[in-house]
Amino acid sequence: MATEPVNVNEFQELAKKILPKMYYDFYTGGAEDQHTLKQNVEAFQRILLRPRVLVDVSRIDMSTTVLGFKISAPIMIAPTAMHQLAHPEGEVATARAADACNTIMVLSFSSTRTIEQVAASCNAVRFYQMIAPKLKNLEGLMPTEVDFVSARKAVEAGVAGVIVSNHGGRQLDFSPATVSVLEEVVHAVGGKVPILFDGGVRRGTDIFKALALGAQAVLVGRPVVYGLAAMGQNGVRSVIEMLKNELELTMALSGCPTLKDITRSHVRTAHESFHSKL
Numbered sequence: 197m198a199t200e201p202v203n204v205n206e207f208q209e210l211a212k213k214i215l216p217k218m219y220y221d222f223y224t225g226g227a228e229d230q231h232t233l234k235q236n237v238e239a240f241q242r243i244l245l246r247p248r249v250l251v252d253v254s255r256i257d258m259s260t261t262v263l264g265f266k267i268s269a270p271i272m273i274a275p276t277a278m279h280q281l282a283h284p285e286g287e288v289a290t291a292r293a294a295d296a297c298n299t300i301m302v303l304s305f306s307s308t309r310t311i312e313q314v315a316a317s318c319n320a321v322r323f324y325q326m327i328a329p330k331l332k333n334l335e336g337l338m339p340t341e342v343d344f345v346s347a348r349k350a351v352e353a354g355v356a357g358v359i360v361s362n363h364g365g366r367q368l369d370f371s372p373a374t375v376s377v378l379e380e381v382v383h384a385v386g387g388k389v390p391i392l393f394d395g396g397v398r399r400g401t402d403i404f405k406a407l408a409l410g411a412q413a414v415l416v417g418r419p420v421v422y423g424l425a426a427m428g429q430n431g432v433r434s435v436i437e438m439l440k441n442e443l444e445l446t447m448a449l450s451g452c453p454t455l456k457d458i459t460r461s462h463v464r465t466a467h468e469s470f471h472s473k474l
């Protein structure tokens with residue numbers, strides 16, 4: 197690997213070299229046999245892209261609005277605990293990098309207060325304050341246990357939005373990979389609230405696939421922590437910028453100048469590939 201990482205996975209290699217093993221294992225690991233953890237990444241690799249030609253892609257617009265908050269690309273930062281183990285500036289550095297990239301860091305409740313104290317004007321806090329009045333329960337943005345029944349319940353309970361998530365494979369091992377159930381959640385929610393997605397996003401193509409299956413934006417967990425561990429605020433910024441650049445390229449090569457142009461027909465799932473061979 198060159199000294200400067202050129203993709204998100206190379207930040208993981210750097211973080212592995214820098215962090216004490218115990219901390220690295222804490223961030224990287226998943227529940228039990230880590231089946232779900234691995235599947236979150238591998239399920240993306242089974243989805244193929246179907247590019248379109250003869251489309252003017254000289255200008256690519258990746259901007260979107262999530263729950264009233266305008267961001268430059270559909271890439272947000274997931275709540276992952278204890279950033280100070282990765283870097284002395286911890287979550288504050290992450291929040292500042294989010295601001296610099298014009299995106300949102302979604303706060304876990306434990307980190308809300310820390311960030312409010314030190315970086316009160318950052319997007320993370322503004323986003324939290326913006327969605328807080330909409331909340332009927334404390335989760336607000338409810339991580340659904342990758343299941344459409346839970347998603348329906350969450351919407352009935354009045355959540356502001358749903359995050360299709362299995363907590364990065366850290367809770368129930370052998371729960372399905374998030375991207376493999378995204379579409380069923382999208383159908384169950386039926387457009388009533390925005391759907392966000394996380395789990396295994398490591399490439400711009402992954403983001404494109406999640407959007408094609410109905411997510412409004414994705415959240416990125418571990419890669420941000422690896423960026424933070426490797427290079428502090430600049431590392432987080434690089435991780436987000438790399439994903440943005442990769443998404444931009446994917447959109448251009450797929451014939452999608454805006455996010456609205458990314459449709460279900462731009463992807464072929466493993467299931468569809470199997471049926472096409474019958």
Ligand SMILES: Cc1cc2nc3c(=O)[nH]c(=O)nc-3n(C[C@H](O)[C@H](O)[C@H](O)COP(=O)(O)O)c2cc1C
Nearest residue numbers: 223274275276277304363364394395396416417418
């Ligand atoms: C070290 C670590 C700590 C986490 N802590 C929280 C948390 O406090 N609250 C929460 O909602 N999710 C938490 N998560 C889950 C993330 O928000 C997110 O769902 C997951 O990291 C996304 O998968 P990815 O790491 O493959 O991007 C944590 C994840 C990791 C890796």
